[in-house]
Amino acid sequence: MSSATTAPSTTSNSNILERHRNLSQKLTSTNPVEVHDTLCDIKNAIIGSNSKKKLYCQLDIIPKILSILATPDIDTQIRIQATNIISSLSHCKQLEVARTLVQYGVIDTLVSFIAPGSDTVLMTSALRALKALFVFKGIQVYESISSLVPYLLSIISNINLLCAETTTTAAATHSAATDNITTAVTKGGGRQGSSSSGSESWGLRIELAALVLAKVCNSEARQVAIINLGAVNSLVGLISVKDRESSNYLKLRIAGCKALSSLAYENAEIAQNLMIYSVNGGGGAASNVPLLDVLLELIKSTNEELRLNAARCLTNICHMVDSQDIQEKISLAVIPALIKLIKYTDVDINQVVQIFGYICHDREPIQMIAVNNGGLEALNQYLRKLDEIESSGDVFINSDTIAEKIKNILLTTGTITSSHEECRRKAESLGMASMFINKLEHKDPRIRTASCLCIRSLSRSSDLSRTKLPEAGVLDPLLKLLDDPIEDVRAMGVDTLTNFMQGGNPLRKVAVEKGVINKLIQSLNSSNMQLSKKALFTLKNMMCNSETELKVKIMETVGYDRIKDYVYGKDKDFQNLSAQVIRNMVCGSAEGVEAVLNAYAESGLMDIIQILITSKSDTILTDSFYIITNIAAIDEKYRDVFIRYRSILEAVLDNLSHPSYEVKLACVWCINNLTWNSNGNSTGLLKRAAILCGMGVREKLEAIQNELELDVNDQVKATLDQISQLESLQKSVRDDMSGDIFNLDDSQDCCDEGPSIASGLHNEDRMDQE
Numbered sequence: 001m002s003s004a005t006t007a008p009s010t011t012s013n014s015n016i017l018e019r020h021r022n023l024s025q026k027l028t029s030t031n032p033v034e035v036h037d038t039l040c041d042i043k044n045a046i047i048g049s050n051s052k053k054k055l056y057c058q059l060d061i062i063p064k065i066l067s068i069l070a071t072p073d074i075d076t077q078i079r080i081q082a083t084n085i086i087s088s089l090s091h092c093k094q095l096e097v098a099r100t101l102v103q104y105g106v107i108d109t110l111v112s113f114i115a116p117g118s119d120t121v122l123m124t125s126a127l128r129a130l131k132a133l134f135v136f137k138g139i140q141v142y143e144s145i146s147s148l149v150p151y152l153l154s155i156i157s158n159i160n161l162l163c164a165e166t167t168t169t170a171a172a173t174h175s176a177a178t179d180n181i182t183t184a185v186t187k188g189g190g191r192q193g194s195s196s197s198g199s200e201s202w203g204l205r206i207e208l209a210a211l212v213l214a215k216v217c218n219s220e221a222r223q224v225a226i227i228n229l230g231a232v233n234s235l236v237g238l239i240s241v242k243d244r245e246s247s248n249y250l251k252l253r254i255a256g257c258k259a260l261s262s263l264a265y266e267n268a269e270i271a272q273n274l275m276i277y278s279v280n281g282g283g284g285a286a287s288n289v290p291l292l293d294v295l296l297e298l299i300k301s302t303n304e305e306l307r308l309n310a311a312r313c314l315t316n317i318c319h320m321v322d323s324q325d326i327q328e329k330i331s332l333a334v335i336p337a338l339i340k341l342i343k344y345t346d347v348d349i350n351q352v353v354q355i356f357g358y359i360c361h362d363r364e365p366i367q368m369i370a371v372n373n374g375g376l377e378a379l380n381q382y383l384r385k386l387d388e389i390e391s392s393g394d395v396f397i398n399s400d401t402i403a404e405k406i407k408n409i410l411l412t413t414g415t416i417t418s419s420h421e422e423c424r425r426k427a428e429s430l431g432m433a434s435m436f437i438n439k440l441e442h443k444d445p446r447i448r449t450a451s452c453l454c455i456r457s458l459s460r461s462s463d464l465s466r467t468k469l470p471e472a473g474v475l476d477p478l479l480k481l482l483d484d485p486i487e488d489v490r491a492m493g494v495d496t497l498t499n500f501m502q503g504g505n506p507l508r509k510v511a512v513e514k515g516v517i518n519k520l521i522q523s524l525n526s527s528n529m530q531l532s533k534k535a536l537f538t539l540k541n542m543m544c545n546s547e548t549e550l551k552v553k554i555m556e557t558v559g560y561d562r563i564k565d566y567v568y569g570k571d572k573d574f575q576n577l578s579a580q581v582i583r584n585m586v587c588g589s590a591e592g593v594e595a596v597l598n599a600y601a602e603s604g605l606m607d608i609i610q611i612l613i614t615s616k617s618d619t620i621l622t623d624s625f626y627i628i629t630n631i632a633a634i635d636e637k638y639r640d641v642f643i644r645y646r647s648i649l650e651a652v653l654d655n656l657s658h659p660s661y662e663v664k665l666a667c668v669w670c671i672n673n674l675t676w677n678s679n680g681n682s683t684g685l686l687k688r689a690a691i692l693c694g695m696g697v698r699e700k701l702e703a704i705q706n707e708l709e710l711d712v713n714d715q716v717k718a719t720l721d722q723i724s725q726l727e728s729l730q731k732s733v734r735d736d737m738s739g740d741i742f743n744l745d746d747s748q749d750c751c752d753e754g755p756s757i758a759s760g761l762h763n764e765d766r767m768d769q770e
Contacts, residue, residue, distance in 0.1 A: 020045065020055060027064040032075055035068065039081035046088050053092040062089070062104045069109055080122050083113060087129035098136045107133065114151045114209075120201060123155070127208035134215030145216065149226055155209035156234040158202055159241065159252070203252060210238060210255035217262035223270055227263060232277060235259050240279045240294050250303050257298070257309035264316040271320035292317070292330075299337045304347045308355070311337050315359040324365070331366045334359055335373050342378045349382065350408050357412035364419040371423045375416060380430045383409050387435075403444040410439070410450035417457040424461045433458055433472055440477035445486040452481065452492040459499035466505050475500070475507050475514075482519040487528055494523055494534040501538055503545025512550065517542075517557050524558065529571070536577045543584040548591040555585055560599035567608050572617055579612050579623035587630040593638060606645055613651040618660040625652065625666035632673035639674055640684040643691055653692075656700045661709050668712065671697060672719040675726060689726040698723055 023045070026038040042061070046052045068074065068082045086106055089097060101107075106129075112118075113126035130148075213231065217223050238256030241249050264271040278288040295317075298310035311334045318330040338356045341347050356375070360367045370376070383406065390402050413432065417423045427433065436458070439451035455474060459465040478500070481493030497516070500507045523535035539558060543551045555563070563581055566574040586593045596605055612624030628648065632639045642648060652670045655663050674688055698720065705716050 017055075020052075021059060024056065024059040024061050024064065027061070027068065032078060036075070036078050036081060039068075039078065039085060043081060043085050043088060046085065050092050050094060053089050053097060054094070057089070057097055057100050061085075062101060062106070066104055066106065066109060076119050076122065080119070080125060083110070083122055083125040083129065086110065087125050087132065090129040090132035095136050098133055101133065111148045111151065114155065115147070116151070116154060120205065124201065124205050124208065127155075127205060127212060130212045131208055131215065134212060145222065145225075148216065149213070149229055149231075152209040152213045153229055153231055153234050156206055156213070156238065159206055159234070159237045203249075206238070207251045207255045210235065210252070210259045214255070214259040214262040217259070217265070220267055223263050223265075223267050227270055227273075231259070231263065232274070235263075236277070236279055236291060236294075239298065240289075250306055253298065254303075254306050254309050257295070257306070257313045261309065261313040261316045264313065264320065266316075266320065268320040271317045274317055275321050275323075275326060292326075296330075296333050299333055304341060304345045307337055308341060308347055308351060311341075312351075312355050315355050318359055318366075319361070319363075327363065327366065328369075331359060331363075331369050335366070335370050335375060339373055339375055339378045342382055349405050353379070353408045353412040357408075357415040360412070360416050362419075367416050367418070367420055367423050370416050371420075371426050376413065376423070376426050376430060376432070379409050379413050379416075380427075380432055383413075383432075383435070399444075403447055406439075407444075407446040407450045410436070410447065410454055414450065414453035414457045417454065418460070421461055424458050424464060427454075427458065428464060428468055433464070433468060437469075437472050437474050437477060440474075440481060445484070445489050448481065448484065448486075448489050449492045452478075452489070452496045456492075456496040456499065459496065465499050466507075469500075470507050475510060479511065479514060479516060479519065482516075482523065487526070487531060490523060490526075491528070491531045491534055494520065494531065494538055498534075498538045498541050501542040508542060508546070512542075517554060521557055533573050533577065536574070536581070540577055540581045540584060543581065544587075548589045548595075551585050551592055552595050555581070555595065555599075560596075564600065564604075564608060567611055572615075572620070575612070575615070576617065576620050576623065579620055579627065582608070583623050583627045583630060586627060586634075588634075590634050593631055593634050602641060606641075606648070609648060610645075613648065613655075618658075618663055621655065621658070622660070622662045622666045625655070625663065625670050628652065629666065629669045629673050632670065632676070636678060636684055639676070639688060642674060643684070643688055646691075649692065649695060653695055653697060653700050656704055661707075661712065664704065664707070665709070665712050665715060668701070668715045668719055671701070672715065672722060675719070675722050677722070677726070677729075685726070686730065689723070689730065693723070693727070 023038055023042055026034060027042075029035050029038070042056065046056060065082050065085055069079060086101065086109075089101060090106075092098070110126040110130050110133075114123050114130075118126075213226065213235075217226060235256045238252045239260070241252065260274065264274055274291055277291040279291055279294050280288055292314075295310050295314050299307055299314065301307050301310070314330045314334050318327050318334070321327065335356070338352055338359075341352045342349065342356075356370070356379075360370050386402055386406050386409070389397060390399070390406070413427065417427050432454070436451045436454040439447050440455070442448050442451065455469070455478070459469060478493060478497055481489055482497070484490045484493060497511075497520075499505075501511065501516075502508070517539070520535045520539055523531050524539070526532050526535075536558075539554055543554055558581070563578045566578040569575060582596065585596055600608065609624060609627060612620055612627070615621055615624070628642070632642065652667050655667045658664050658667070671692065675685070675692065677685055701716050701720050701723075705713065705720070707713055707716075
């Protein structure tokens with residue numbers, strides 16, 4: 001019974017497949033009429049059907065199409081139909097189809113069809129295909145770029161011709177177009193082919209050419225190469241045409257804005273040049289208008305898409321220029337425009353909030369402008385609307401689309417609240433903190449990750465991380481993320497946890513009781529190096545300003561040998577983090593120092609310090625000298641250890657002249673603690689003073705006494721005063737003793753080692769860094 005019902009369907013599918021296979025085979029016919037009709041049938045079959053496009057790719061249609069296109073003197077109509085099929089296949093939203101096309105060399109063929117002199121209809125179809133192919137980030141055009149860009153700019157340069165056509169009669173337009181385009185052939189312009197094309201079709205080709213150009217600006221070298229070919233002049237012509245709200249030109253302006261945006265993206269030199277570029281207003285040099293003002297005017301357009309793309313262009317310029325005045329001028333126009341797009345239009349919310357987040361990224365003043373203009377209210381309102389849609393249970397809702405929107409809004413919110421306390425407090429006052437916490441357990445990993453970013457931003461506020469967020473129940477869902485099956489989510493969870501694990505935060509103790517150390521060790525053991533480093537960063541922060549018992553527990557769980565291996569290893573990030581772990585371990589208690597000495601022995605610890613003080617990294621050097629500082633701060637016996645390690649003392653003195661302010665200050669602290677008089681006139685103190693004075697410590701300190709950094713100067717002065725007191729003490733000892741203990745052969749006592757600090761303890765405690 002079952003076979004009887006399915007047999008007709010199976011037979012039907014088989015017949016359909018056979019029909020498409022026959023069409024594919026007919027492409028090899030020698031009859032041009034049959035080839036043309038077959039191409040039309042295939043084109044009609046695949047339009048709008050991704051499954052049919054994939055089927056024809058499997059039937060190996062692409063090499064047959066390319067063979068037809070490569071046939072000398074092939075009829076133009078056949079070539080157009082074949083290119084239409086390539087264009088339709090290119091619009092299949094599947095990377096595997098696009099890659100298949102590229103592997104067969106389709107791009108070179110398409111580029112040849114937009115060359116000067118090509119048939120205009122063929123040119124249009126080729127441009128459509130190129131635009132569709134370059135949507136995929138994995139598609140490259142290395143071989144074709146040298147021809148592609150000049151051809152595109154040649155097409156775009158016809159904007160002047162297009163503008164001229166709109167002011168003449170249709171007959172005169174056709175004549176003028178033919179004359180002007182023929183003349184442009186020698187300059188790289190196209191010409192009328194066998195298919196006539198008026199101003200409307202030329203407008204379409206110019207738009208497509210600009211959109212393709214926008215897609216190939218995917219590297220700094222290519223951006224510069226495109227600029228050097230005169231792209232700015234051509235693209236500015238698109239956005240500055242007359243009749244700005246005319247439907248004939250809106251798409252051209254939008255395409256022009258997209259191309260200029262791509263050229264300026266993450267390129268400071270181009271952004272700077274666009275900022276000072278002037279547009280000819282048509283009345284000579286006196287009528288020139290800054291391009292920036294033209295774009296600022298476009299952002300007031302009644303057309304939503306034009307406003308969006310003008311905002312994107314201005315944002316890309318704003319993000320790369322140094323002038324705070326220009327940044328403020330742009331952001332004061334762009335941010336209100338973006339907020340209105342969020343609140344009052346149906347324009348693509350993903351694009352709007354991505355631009356919003358980008359203009360605010362790492363720009364604290366602009367983040368404040370966003371908050372002062374109601375940016376967080378707009379995002380909060382839209383987010384809650386999406387929550388209602390998501391929780392409605394409507395089976396027709398595309399959950400993936402909703403999740404993508406929620407993710408992008410969360411990412412932008414996290415960016416806006418990343419730097420300024422007032423921005424964070426505003427988000428909390430809107431009730432967004434509890435919403436972020438709830439979304440930490442969302443089923444979509446993109447939303448869990450983005451929510452983590454928001455919590456991470458809010459937790460940079462000491463007050464919020466210690467009161468509001470703990471009260472809202474942030475810890476349990478955050479700890480769950482450390483076991484998340486998605487590695488990216490775990491990494492963001494570890495990153496976010498960092499700010500709650502620092503000294504003084506009540507959640508640290510609770511988290512330890514709930515097994516956070518073992519969870520972090522699991523991440524530390526990950527084969528993903530970034531996740532492993534994030535875990536070690538968080539463990540290092542947990543040791544800061546904590547009781548010795550917790551420090552020892554963390555060190556024993558992490559493993560002293562592992563830390564030593566990191567120090568001796570080649571990965572500078574692990575070496576840096578390990579130096580900070582040791583720095584925190586030996587800070588503030590003799591028990592911490594003893595634990596390290598018991599694990600490594602004196603010689604082993606000094607060997608570790610020797611490795612660290614030879615680093616070329618300023619950060620590692622700073623941490624290594626604070627290890628010395630912290631150990632020397634604890635007790636006289638630890639300060640005496642360093643007398644035996646001359647190379648360490650030499651490194652301290654040599655780095656007093658280091659160009660890094662942080663390294664210099666750490667070295668001054670080392671000397672201050674090594675010469676600290678905590679037990680009266682001890683022999684060890686006098687020996688250390690003798691050795692350091694013999695090595696020229698006073699002269700080296702005096703050489704940096706007038707440095708620009710105030711805290712360096714203050715600490716140098718305090719240390720010099722301390723040394724002067726020791727010199728006075730030396731004199732009194734000489735008067736009272738027959739032997740001069742300062743006349744030591746200090747070279748015999750020095751071997752290699754270092755720790756330090758008595759007047760000040762130095763933890764390595766950092767909030768998370770982006």
